[in-house]
Amino acid sequence: MLRAIRHKSIHPAFCAFRAFSSAAKEMTVRDALNSALDEEMSADPKVFLMGEEVGEYQGAYKITKGLLDKYGPERVLDTPITEAGFAGIGVGAAYYGLRPVVEFMTFNFSMQAIDHIINSAAKSYYMSAGQISVPIVFRGPNGAAAGVGAQHSQCYAAWFAACPGLKVLTPYSSEDARGLLKAAIRDPDPVVFLENELLYGELFPVSAEVLDSSFCLPIGKAKIEREGKDVTITAYSKMVGYALKAADILAKEGISAEVINLRSIRPLDRSTINASVRKTNRLVTVEESFPQHGVGAEICTSVVEESFGYLDAPVERIAGADVPMPYAANLERMAVPQVEDIVRAAKRTCHRSVPLAATA
Amino acid sequence: MSLSATKFVHPITTPPTSRSSDKPLFSTFFGSNHTKLRFNKPIVAAQRRSSSAASTSFSPVVAVSSDVVKEKKLKSASNLLITKEEGLVLYEDMILGRFFEDMCAQMYYRGKMFGFVHLYNGQEAVSTGFIKLLKKEDYVVSTYRDHVHALSKGVPAREVMSELFGKATGCCRGQGGSMHMFSKEYNLLGGFAFIGEGIPVATGAAFSSKYRREVLKEPGADEVTLAFFGDGTCNNGQFYECLNMAALWKLPIVFVVENNLWAIGMSHLRATSDPQIWKKGPAFGMPGVHVDGMDVLKVREVAKEAIERARRGEGPTLVECETYRFRGHSLADPDELRDPAEKAHYAGRDPITAFKKYLFDNKLASEQELKAIDKKIDELLDDAVEFADESPLPPRSQLLENVFADPKGFGIGADGKYRCEDPKFTQGTAHV
Ligand SMILES: Cc1ncc(C[n+]2csc(CCOP(=O)(O)OP(=O)(O)O)c2C)c(N)n1
Numbered sequence: 109m110l111r112a113i114r115h116k117s118i119h120p121a122f123c124a125f126r127a128f129s130s131a132a133k134e135m136t137v138r139d140a141l142n143s144a145l146d147e148e149m150s151a152d153p154k155v156f157l158m159g160e161e162v163g164e165y166q167g168a169y170k171i172t173k174g175l176l177d178k179y180g181p182e183r184v185l186d187t188p189i190t191e192a193g194f195a196g197i198g199v200g201a202a203y204y205g206l207r208p209v210v211e212f213m214t215f216n217f218s219m220q221a222i223d224h225i226i227n228s229a230a231k232s233y234y235m236s237a238g239q240i241s242v243p244i245v246f247r248g249p250n251g252a253a254a255g256v257g258a259q260h261s262q263c264y265a266a267w268f269a270a271c272p273g274l275k276v277l278t279p280y281s282s283e284d285a286r287g288l289l290k291a292a293i294r295d296p297d298p299v300v301f302l303e304n305e306l307l308y309g310e311l312f313p314v315s316a317e318v319l320d321s322s323f324c325l326p327i328g329k330a331k332i333e334r335e336g337k338d339v340t341i342t343a344y345s346k347m348v349g350y351a352l353k354a355a356d357i358l359a360k361e362g363i364s365a366e367v368i369n370l371r372s373i374r375p376l377d378r379s380t381i382n383a384s385v386r387k388t389n390r391l392v393t394v395e396e397s398f399p400q401h402g403v404g405a406e407i408c409t410s411v412v413e414e415s416f417g418y419l420d421a422p423v424e425r426i427a428g429a430d431v432p433m434p435y436a437a438n439l440e441r442m443a444v445p446q447v448e449d450i451v452r453a454a455k456r457t458c459h460r461s462v463p464l465a466a467t468a
Numbered sequence: 469m470s471l472s473a474t475k476f477v478h479p480i481t482t483p484p485t486s487r488s489s490d491k492p493l494f495s496t497f498f499g500s501n502h503t504k505l506r507f508n509k510p511i512v513a514a515q516r517r518s519s520s521a522a523s524t525s526f527s528p529v530v531a532v533s534s535d536v537v538k539e540k541k542l543k544s545a546s547n548l549l550i551t552k553e554e555g556l557v558l559y560e561d562m563i564l565g566r567f568f569e570d571m572c573a574q575m576y577y578r579g580k581m582f583g584f585v586h587l588y589n590g591q592e593a594v595s596t597g598f599i600k601l602l603k604k605e606d607y608v609v610s611t612y613r614d615h616v617h618a619l620s621k622g623v624p625a626r627e628v629m630s631e632l633f634g635k636a637t638g639c640c641r642g643q644g645g646s647m648h649m650f651s652k653e654y655n656l657l658g659g660f661a662f663i664g665e666g667i668p669v670a671t672g673a674a675f676s677s678k679y680r681r682e683v684l685k686e687p688g689a690d691e692v693t694l695a696f697f698g699d700g701t702c703n704n705g706q707f708y709e710c711l712n713m714a715a716l717w718k719l720p721i722v723f724v725v726e727n728n729l730w731a732i733g734m735s736h737l738r739a740t741s742d743p744q745i746w747k748k749g750p751a752f753g754m755p756g757v758h759v760d761g762m763d764v765l766k767v768r769e770v771a772k773e774a775i776e777r778a779r780r781g782e783g784p785t786l787v788e789c790e791t792y793r794f795r796g797h798s799l800a801d802p803d804e805l806r807d808p809a810e811k812a813h814y815a816g817r818d819p820i821t822a823f824k825k826y827l828f829d830n831k832l833a834s835e836q837e838l839k840a841i842d843k844k845i846d847e848l849l850d851d852a853v854e855f856a857d858e859s860p861l862p863p864r865s866q867l868l869e870n871v872f873a874d875p876k877g878f879g880i881g882a883d884g885k886y887r888c889e890d891p892k893f894t895q896g897t898a899h900v
């Protein structure tokens with residue numbers, strides 16, 4: 109089901125590119141990531157890649173394709189299957205001046221390396237009173253994939269975003285992928301860079317600016333993908349596409365939705381979110397991961413704290429079901445947010461006559 | 469690879485022995501009679517980019533057959549390792565494994581199963597050689613490549629197939645999937661998708677047997693646990709942590725490494741500093757054995773000794789089985805890195821073909837008997853597919869079940885019903 113939706117979707121994101129002079133070219137997210145890695149490696153010899161199958165296999169999802177040939181095995185390192193070991197080695201290398209980009213074949217496997225991400229990478233700058241910075245990027249696909257069951261299908265955005273010392277980025281489009289990955293590699297702090305397997309093959313228009321090797325996006329800045337006036341929908345990663353799709357449907361019914369692509373989960377762009385809510389007076393948050401203590405919960409808190417008086421309706425939080433991901437396709441579909449869920453929730457915020465679903 | 473002057477110290481019984489790389493190494497398996505079983509040197513894939521990869525080759529190693537087997541051999545006039553009945557059981561189990569996986573490939577391409585499906589073709593002698601020696605009470609812990617371990621352990625093909633179809637009649641009601649087979653009835657403890665993860669879980673199962681026997685004084689608690697995992701997994705820390713604890717606490721476990729030389733596209737020789745995995749056993753105080761994993765009888769011989777040793781309370785064993793997978797890593801793997809010559813070499817050592825020949829050569833089975841088994845398995849699998857196809861999908865109410873053994877407060881409404889049974893549930897958000 110996920111796939112069907114993905115292939116059908118025509119990205120209304122196109123209109124958002126008017127900020128750039130031209131939108132002549134298209135690029136997949138995969139190529140965007142690959143070209144960003146390539147350019148940053150060529151610009152800075154301290155940048156190197158390590159992870160499982162990043163070299164000879166060209167990446168489990170082919171993100172590192174061609175880089176071994178171009179930069180050699182000294183800078184594109186195939187590691188054994190030892191996440192705790194190689195993540196820690198990456199951190200150690202970053203302490204002493206290198207700029208490692210560590211690929212997790214999927215972020216699920218980062219659980220075996222979490223000690224180094226949290227304890228060695230995120231806390232060192234603080235513990236050393238600013239003496240040791242850790243310019244490392246942990247990247248790889250995150251979130252629900254299709255048909256792979258509970259252990260391979262989970263979004264870790266909220267987990268990492270709960271940790272001081274980490275920056276957490278969630279690209280959606282090719283523009284995001286290029287601009288944010290370059291920013292992550294150049295950043296002096298540890299960055300957790302959460303990609304999405306189901307987006308890798310998607311084509312997005314890219315402007316000449318985006319294709320320029322100097323292109324870089326600011327960390328901590330959300331992007332308004334689509335302007336609207338009736339309801340604000342926040343989303344990140346694959347869910348941005350769903351939110352845009354929902355906005356299309358809502359537009360046909362006379363509801364103008366503003367879609368915010370968060371881009372960065374930590375730092376969270378509270379001012380863009382609050383400014384939008386103050387304009388639309390309604391908020392729907394969308395995320396693929398578990399509802400409890402999630403990204404949506406944080407956004408709701410921020411809006412309640414800063415813009416409570418502007419809200420015309422209770423906020424609506426769309427999230428995955430509060431269960432490990434089931435394998436069976438019909439249950440899997442029920443466990444992750446669908447475009448219809450977003451549409452329904454947005455309508456509820458606009459017309460209070462639509463009955464509220466049983467509340468959590 | 470230079471192994472010269474490596475001191476090889478067996479921690480339990482034997483005095484230190486030194487050896488050089490070109491001398492056969494005698495493993496010090498308990499009760500061993502040092503029968504040599506030589507293995508072909510695996511073909512070393514051409515080192516494409518060998519900055520760090522040493523040009524390694526395996527030195528000849530020796531697995532050791534047991535006194536138990538020897539005794540039996542002497543008693544048996546024909547000098548055979550198995551009886552006819554045993555032979556047919558082993559053949560049937562290997563055929564079941566092979567045909568089941570072939571059927572999975574077909575069903576995957578027809579869209580009946582999805583996600584990552586990792587097939588076991590080529591490695592059947594390991595599953596059959598080990599698991600067919602177990603009692604139902606013994607535990608098996610597997611990886612994502614788990615269908616055939618489940619079948620060997622006795623989980624009905626219908627239930628495994630149905631699980632793969634994502635149906636309510638599957639062994640985990642469609643909740644687990646290909647990589648997560650569990651069966652309490654058959655003591656199959658998973659189905660773990662993360663590298664290394666199954667090893668501590670298996671060690672914990674072995675711990676529970678020992679605890680029940682020694683602390684809870686349950687006299688019958690003599691179960692043995694088999695942990696199956698791959699060569700690539702032996703580079704993960706959890707492997708070493710558990711070798712240590714299993715030896716330290718003398719746990720009834722056998723660590724079974726299915727060394728198929730590859731971890732997805734990573735050659736074993738590029739991934740590990742010393743490719744002889746079995747050698748890590750003695751380093752931690754347990755016997756390490758290398759066996760031809762394409763020969764079900766050799767596997768069985770080694771398995772028997774290791775399992776009996778565990779059951780006697782004498783502790784763990786590490787067994788490295790040299791094997792090969794005949795298909796890609798998963799059905800999604802383009803499998804472009806393995807040398808065709810290497811594939812051909814191992815295809816020539818197909819464990820089923822070899823065992824068939826053994827059965828014929830020793831007049832243990834006729835062509836017709838084996839054909840009849842093939843036919844029986846074909847029918848069994850047709851039935852399994854039909855059963856899976858016709859089985860119902862898991863109902864919506866199943867979505868929230870089984871998250872907790874005691875679900876009070878989680879997804880349960882005031883009326884005691886699961887919230888997703890509430891008709892209003894789908895009107896709203898996916899969360900509950
Ligand atoms: C912690 C973790 N990291 C990475 C993976 C991805 N992965 C799945 S199978 C595999 C290779 C395993 O190779 P091996 O242990 O030799 O077993 P085989 O597949 O050959 O049976 C990898 C890297 C994983 N499942 N878990």
Ligand SMILES: [Mg+2]
Pocket residue numbers: 698699700726727728729730731732
């Ligand atoms: Mg392997």
